[in-house]
Amino acid sequence: MRRKIPPLQTLVCFDAAARHESYTRAAQELALTQSAVSRQIGALEAFLGVTLFRRTRHGVALTPAGTAYARQTAKRLEAMERDTLDAMADQGAGGALALAAVPTFATRWLIPRLPAFARQQPEVVVHIETRTRPFLFADAEFDAALYAGTPAQVANWAGTRAVLLLREDVMPLCSPRLLPQGQPVAPEAVARMPLLQQSTRPEGWRQWFDAQQVDAPRARTGPRYELFSMLAAAATQGLGVALMPTLLVEDELARGELVVACAQVLSGQRNYYLVTPDRGEGRPLLGLFSDWLVGQAQGG
Numbered sequence: 504m505r506r507k508i509p510p511l512q513t514l515v516c517f518d519a520a521a522r523h524e525s526y527t528r529a530a531q532e533l534a535l536t537q538s539a540v541s542r543q544i545g546a547l548e549a550f551l552g553v554t555l556f557r558r559t560r561h562g563v564a565l566t567p568a569g570t571a572y573a574r575q576t577a578k579r580l581e582a583m584e585r586d587t588l589d590a591m592a593d594q595g596a597g598g599a600l601a602l603a604a605v606p607t608f609a610t611r612w613l614i615p616r617l618p619a620f621a622r623q624q625p626e627v628v629v630h631i632e633t634r635t636r637p638f639l640f641a642d643a644e645f646d647a648a649l650y651a652g653t654p655a656q657v658a659n660w661a662g663t664r665a666v667l668l669l670r671e672d673v674m675p676l677c678s679p680r681l682l683p684q685g686q687p688v689a690p691e692a693v694a695r696m697p698l699l700q701q702s703t704r705p706e707g708w709r710q711w712f713d714a715q716q717v718d719a720p721r722a723r724t725g726p727r728y729e730l731f732s733m734l735a736a737a738a739t740q741g742l743g744v745a746l747m748p749t750l751l752v753e754d755e756l757a758r759g760e761l762v763v764a765c766a767q768v769l770s771g772q773r774n775y776y777l778v779t780p781d782r783g784e785g786r787p788l789l790g791l792f793s794d795w796l797v798g799q800a801q802g803g
Contacts, residue, residue: 509550516543517555518580521573525562582644585630598627598788603634604649607731608775611751612669613649616799623795627788640780646789648778657776665778666793668800671748671771673707675764678741682762690715693765697743698725699734707746711769735761775800 519529520540530537548555555569565573585601604613609631617629634648637660650657650665657665675693679685694717698708705723712719725743728734735752738745739760748771755761777796779789 509547513543513547513550514576514580516540517547518573518577520544520556520563521565521569521577524556524564527562578642578644585644598786599630600627600647600788600792601630601632601645602647602649603638603643603645604631605635605651605775606633607751608649608651609633610732611735611753612775615754619799620792620795624791627792629792637778640782646779646786647793650776650778651773652776653772654774657778660778662781663778664781665776666797667774668777668796669750669775671750671773671775672768673711673746673748673771674766674768675711675744676747676749676752676756676761677738677744677764679759679762680741681744682764687763687766690717690765690767693717693744694719694721696764698722699737699743699745700725700727701731701734701746702727702729711746711767714769715767 516529516533516535516539519532520526523529523532526537526540526544529535530540533540544556551572553568553572554566555572556563557566602609613631620627620629632645634645635651637650637652637656638645638648640662649668650660651671657663677696681696682688690712694712698721700723701707705727708719708722712722726737728737731747731751734745734747735755737743738747739755744764746769749756752761777793779793
């Protein structure tokens with residue numbers, strides 16, 4: 504049976520016009536004339552029986568139906584593009600994995616270990632895109648996710664299963680320039696040092712000082728950074744003390760750019776998980792990658 508699908512060129516024109524909300528800019532992107540894009544959109548509207556754009560004083564704008572259709576078609580076109588790139592790269596023998604990952608964990612922990620996986624599985628390609636929040640695997644083209652969250656957050660991620668990789672224990676780290684004696688200091692001394700804050704975890708220092716039973720009126724003060732990678736860079740430059748998991752700054756610690764400011768560890772509320780869709784048996788390649796990842800987390 505013939506599928507009820509518009510021509511691909513028509514969808515590509517619609518995708519460009521929807522992103523720009525402009526036939527002119529879509530034509531420039533696709534190396535077509537503005538009238539050619541307009542004809543393609545007209546043909547698509549006739550095919551669907553739906554008005555996708557409305558005319559405005561400044562050009563065109565998506566209708567509500569056009570906005571909904573653009574959201575869906577963009578996902579399918581992106582998936583087709585990924586599949587095409589995989590085929591062009593001749594990855595059929597080994598396959599490819601698409602991972603969603605929290606950014607700092609991916610760049611600081613996973614990617615430095617991927618060469619070991621590549622040596623074991625040279626025919627496999629691992630694609631990584633940034634995601635920091637739970638999503639529906641049914642609406643995304645991901646095989647798995649590397650997620651940082653609490654046990655409750657993972658348990659509430661519908662339609663998934665999760666494997667604990669690493670616990671996020673945090674401790675104060677800083678540039679050795681901030682420690683005149685070159686040795687870790689007491690928690691009371693940390694309370695007097697400039698503190699670097701992570702904007703997504705505003706109570707981090709407060710929790711650490713409470714665990715040490717130290718009064719720290721300045722626990723919430725100091726410059727804020729969104730990502731652990733930013734926090735690590737700021738601490739390396741001597742801007743203050745950062746409360747961080749050591750697993751994310753292994754290189755800086757090895758080079759001596761960061762040192763332990765105080766040896767008191769706080770077990771974090773968040774852990775790192777491999778999250779996969781609960782789809783029965785799943786892909787054998789994903790199982791192979793999962794086993795390798797667990798081995799890396801265990802120090803294998």
